[in-house]
Amino acid sequence: MDANKKEDTYEEVVCRECGKKYGQITESHLRSDNCTGRFEFPKEYEEYHDAPLASQAAKEKMSNG
Numbered sequence: 001m002d003a004n005k006k007e008d009t010y011e012e013v014v015c016r017e018c019g020k021k022y023g024q025i026t027e028s029h030l031r032s033d034n035c036t037g038r039f040e041f042p043k044e045y046e047e048y049h050d051a052p053l054a055s056q057a058a059k060e061k062m063s064n065g
């Protein structure tokens with residue numbers, strides 16, 4: 001890992017594939033040209049990296065409907 005290692009925050013999670021920050025890592029992101037294309041489904045990404053797909057803020061929004 002380099003000195004620019006990014007970390008998850010309350011509002012954003014770092015995509016372990018491309019290193020960019022997102023509120024939520026979606027299927028369309030994983031399949032987009034912005035990412036590596038290694039995973040098609042968020043579930044695969046989640047299981048491989050053992051990393052969260054959504055920030056805490058995004059989860060709270062979802063649970064609040």
Ligand SMILES: [Zn+2]
Nearest residue numbers: 015017018035
């Ligand atoms: Zn990505």
